[in-house]
Amino acid sequence: MLVLRVPDRLAARGFPRGSRALSAGVEAPAEDADAEVVAGPGGFAFEMADADPSMHRTSDAGKVFRLYKEALKEKMPEGLCGLMHQIMFGPRREYVPAAREKWWDMMLKNKPGYLIRKQSVELISALNKYSQQGTLTGKPAMSSHGFLLDGAPGTGKSMILNHVVHWARATGQWLVVFVPAAGHLTQGFGFYERGENAAGEDTILQPAYAQTILEQMLLSNEDKLKKIEVALPAGATSSAADAIAALLEMKMEEREEAAVDTLVAVMDALRTQTKFPLLIAIDEINALCGITRYPTSDGTQYIPASQVRDLVGPHNLTPAAGMVPLCE
Helix, strand or coil: CEEEECCCHHHHCCCCCCCCCCCCCCCCCCCCCCCCEEECHHHCEEEECCCCHHHCCHHHCCCEEECCHHHHHHHCCCCCCCHHHHHHHCCCCCCCCCCHHHHHHHHCCCCCEEECCHHHHHHHHHHHHHHCCCHHHCCCCCCCCCEEEECCCCCCHHHHHHHHHHHHHHHCCCEEEEECCHHHHCCCCCCCEEEECCCCCEEEECHHHHHHHHHHHHHHHHHHHCCCEEECCCCCEEEHHHHHHHHHCCCHHHHHHHHHHHHHHHHHHHHHCCCCCEEEEECCHHHHHCEEEEECCCCCCEEEHHHECCCCCHHHCCCCCCEEEEEC
């Protein structure tokens, strides 16, 4: 896996941390979607890039492109990585207050935007080359086992991940599995079950988490999932889209019982299919390599993250032709 380090000096040069917004107390410019230069915080003037991320090239590094809330909801139903999710959509939590939409008006009176970082367009360039190596014709030839974004907090790693996922979805070519908050897998969110692995160690199964991933996967990739065949645990086969839709229509008890096995089957099918290049993008990957908040059955210690049924994380990212893991 190639490690791409995001340097600390970006913050020192005065760029906004992550890529918050173009506003921050600056008077809003005229409503011109095609404006080439926009005033930013601290007296900066940002050159604008195309609002369609599929058009971004290496020459766009240092520019800003506008974000449109409704378009983001459609392209990225999972939400966003890091602080930008809170800025755009409010707190990431199970219960969403009715006043959530007010966050948009309070925080972003002007148009928000991404700062296009050099590392973003380098990744986009690399992924674009991978997708042209025969993957789209059913003959994948991937020369990389993936990318790991490394850097100090606040250097923009999550924003790079958001940008690359946004780009991949906008191209219409990539099948993208996006997990913007992998730490939830280890923090005890949602319903979970206990089990044992082959070594007799405690394991954690998370049917609610598995269902959420599948539901979001269907929302963002339905047309592609209809063309991928899945071998289900019961021995039947169907398209991945139909398998997920059937799960979501089950009664709650049946759904909880089948969710984890269905996600495993779908992920296995995605890794072996050759119709589309596959991008698995995960934020907070470090959380899947440490200690969880789940106690062991005897309550004496906490279970390592490696013993959580890690459905899309580092312990289950076996490199496959046509697949690129991208982690932060």
